[in-house]
Amino acid sequence: TGKKTTQLQKLRKDYIRRMCDIEKKALSAQKPRIKNIYDHFIVEERQKIIYCFIPKVQGCACAFLSIVERAGLFKDVEVEILYYTVPLPCTFLTADVLFFFFFLQNRLMNYTKFMFVRDPFVRLISAYRSKFLYNQKNEYFYRKYGRIMMKLYGNQQKPPQTMKEAEALGLLPTFKNFVQYLVDPQTEKKEPFEPHWRQMHRLCHPCLIEYDFIGHQETLKEDAEELLKFFKLENDIKFPSPYKNMTTSNSAMDWFKAVPLEDRRKLYNIFELDFKLFGYKRPRVS
Template sequence: MNMEQERRKRALAEVCSHFSIISGPISDYRHLLVNDKHKILFNFIPKVSCTTWKTIWRTLNNNTGKLKNVLKYYRRDDARLKSYRKVLFVREPMSRLLSAYMDKLHSWSFIQRIWEKTYGREIADRYRGDKKQKLGKWWNITFTEFIKYITDRGSGIKMNQLNDHWLPQYKLSRPCHVKYDFIGHFENLAVEGPFVLRWLGIDHLVQFPEYKSSKAKQRFVEYYKSISPDLMRKLMDYYHVDYRLFGYSPDDVMSQVLLGV
């Protein structure tokens, strides 16, 4: 595990040295959680086992409800960024996006109503050709429409609590500014989740729950096989910085889809 961590960090540092896009100023840093007692900073990313990590964090901090101890505003001279151990977990971008769609726009729940109220009308107006179209109980935003909306809007939009579920992960974690000591992969969560708790020395206080396979993983080919090659290329370009930084391969994703088809 230590060798793999060194490999991931070296690869990330090399990419950071070539990407000026990720070297700009930072002010808002609402995804970085702080635990002063154990001297830990943990960056949570939506759809990367986010609910599990938040539960662990609340237990560790003995609080319930809204997350506390968030390093909301980043300062380069904050001593904690140098002395605390810093943890980040990331996920293959296309799988994370599908998970967000299935959970937020295809779950037939109150969560879907919130997302449809926020984005549904705009998406329908953009891609259904009839701005006076009457919609039923559910707006039934398709996966293709969702991808078109994301790639057309681009990543230069201001982060909020809804769009952070699909924004590129580097925008939510700033890995070229924060020198993470542990970079975990969602795909190996069953191993790396418990490991990082032991590594942090807090496994006697909090435990990682039994891992359950992602629904997005099970239905990945089913959803992506209907996406046109041109739209797939646009989506991969949208996430290209994530792919480079975190060691994932868009070619592997395309091979998986094509083999599935």
């Protein structure tokens, strides 16, 4: 890319390459389908930037690329939203037609690629908080996932039909129910995890794609500033401060208190590759 890489970025990328090699056997067993590999890739054509969007990781393209758009650096960019309804100055890559596979591969080889990751368990807590605590916008998640959690693990044979009713009765799925749903072997047999709690490496495939920049939620401010320097935009854009009420690693213990140790261990096994590939320590709760 011709852009300077800091020592921290070099360490992160070298670490991922080593871990990908070490975990080759575990990764090869997953065999992602071509059409799903690109579902979370967002591309800005003019600057030739590709961002892998991971739900519940702050610092996503919704923030970064929108800021760039407001700065007037990207103009008249055609917007195509395939999976989400947020306004972005970009398009989602999609490989629904095999014919486009080689075209997309060319993009991945020649465009600048970046992603942001987050402590896997903290990300799960954030996903639960944002999708299963009462909010009218979460009706879809309650109906599709919440009612199942309550019926299978919450001793509710006939859960309320709507999230509003469940909130009024104090019968929303608990974080324990959410973990029970994730560790149940039948869950992923039926369909892949919903992207808000799907493993990060299964969304961005860091062992198949070599990223130019890897940011961490825990060092978001510093990484975002470094990313702007990476794109030579530090004089044009100021990245906003992170939200102060974010779920943190320190608060994770409180959330897992009600979760049995065996379920915590099962959960770690499911997200173990995320911990290992992105350099996060095994949490005390597991």
